[in-house]
Amino acid sequence: MAFRTLVGTLALIVATTCAVAGEARSSAAFIELRMDGARTLYTTQRLQRGAHVVAQYPDSRGRPLCCVSLKVLGARASSHRVSDLRFERPVFAYALPGLPAASALPFVGAALVGSRSERKPAMPTVCASSEGLHLLQRSGGKPGAHLYMELGYGVQPSCDEGLLAQFD
């Protein structure tokens, strides 16, 4: 009985460790959809063509749904200024497969680079401040990644100030 309990405990530790490791391997990113159908990924990771991405997509009202699996097409010159507020790493932009322009809504959501769980991964939070968008990801229960996309125009804020303060 004690042996079974020990084996069970060890299995739980191994499973938890693997899950945490899997989470640690995935990196938070923005996915952006323009009204011409162009989709862009913004990440602090250097990616190769064909790199795997799990990303949110918009419903008919622009609300985020989870998730689609996409592959990177190649590097893209960035038109928006995205910065890494927490670790000040450089941010890279990558082209993703586009959508038909007629069905594209303006949308910015969360994505994970290197995620192994495609069904319902724990996605980072995306919210708006007065003139930009924040991507917030916890790691081990603590504030982790914090990317910021400067829009260059005013938007309706949606961020919880308390949550943002935790990532300051």
Added chain:
Amino acid sequence: MATTTAAATPRKELSGPQWVARFPTSTSLDDLAPPFRRNVGEFISAIEVAGGTVRVSATFRPRERAYLMHYAVAVADGSIAPSRVPSMAGVDIEWDHGSDDKSRAAARRMAVGYDIVYPPSLDSRHSERSAIDMTISGVRNKKIRNAAGDDIQIKHDSDLHRVGSSYGVQKLRSDPPHWSDNGL
């Protein structure tokens, strides 16, 4: 704002990408309202005297631009009928092309031209001439003179924010480049 009717006045110009270049965002301090204009100028001078660099990306954003951006998206995504878009004084735009498909396609081309990736709002401190977006660099560990004449060592962002505040230039912490007269 009064709403338009379906009947277009002849002097109105149909919506489309040619509108995007009109009512541009300014980067000139001269387009800010006093006393904020003077306050910002003094703050920037203090930074530059200390050896820092300031790059201004936006000061005044006309309300007309916010109106055009907001309704370009709303018409394009179908959340408002083109015939129901409120009119705005000084913006003689006709959103209704006579068919929903044409109206939405023209609005979509505008939204693409504006580089919109998230629905714009109608209000902003920039439209009040009371906000500035600027990137400040090269000030860490330098001393900047505040409005009271004290030299403040900049160790953290909050030190710079306090210096700005002494000049009446308040930081909106949630948006890194954004400063205004009231912190909003």
